[in-house]
Amino acid sequence: MEIHIQIIGSILILLALVHIIFPKYFNWKLELINLSLINRQMMTTHTFFIALTVFLMGLLCISQSHSLTSTDLGKTICLGLGIFWLVRLFFQLFIYSAKLWKGKTFETIIHIFFTLFWTYMSVVFMSVYYA
Template identity: 65%
Template sequence: MQIHFHIIGILLVTLAFVHLIFPKYFKWKEDLKPLTLINRQMMTVHTFFIALVVFLMGLLCLTSSSDLVETKLGKTISLGLAIFWSLRLLTQFFGYSAKLWKGKAFETVVHIFFTGLWIYLSLIFWMNYLR
């Protein structure tokens, strides 16, 4: 199980850093211009904090895998992370319109990749909690 936590740690740290390209890739400077100042800044601030939390989850998995597997607190943390990533998996299908990816090769690959990632994260954290 610990090897899975190390893999997850690497994946989550990488995902956190991917958030750095969001503003430029999604053209936030132009696309968010019509929004009020508070809404523009909320997008930036919330993206930063999402990336920070994902980074910290990754560090936890990399540095404390044995604690996550062997302690009651680790199991409880795994339960919280299992719920978090399971909800993120559901959001993949019910929070985003299929119009964003259907019929678009790159977007479909990204959708499938992240669906697989959310499934993997959910399963590992549920398995750790339940065993």
């Protein structure tokens, strides 16, 4: 199970780094211009802290995979991470509109990839807890 935790950690670090391109890719300079200053700053600040949190989750998974899978505290942390990513999977499937990806090749691939990734993480983390 440790190898799965390390794989997840590596992908989470990559995901965190991808956040760097979000402002340009999503054209935030133009898209956010009509928002109030507080909403613009909340968008960029929250994106930064999401990326930081995802990066730190990845670092934890890579550097402490043994502890996460073999100690009571580690298993409890895995339960929390499993619940976190299960809720994220729920949002992927039921909160985000299918209009965002249906009929768009790149967006559909991304949607499928992240649906599989959120599922994989949820199953791995929950399996560690219940093993």
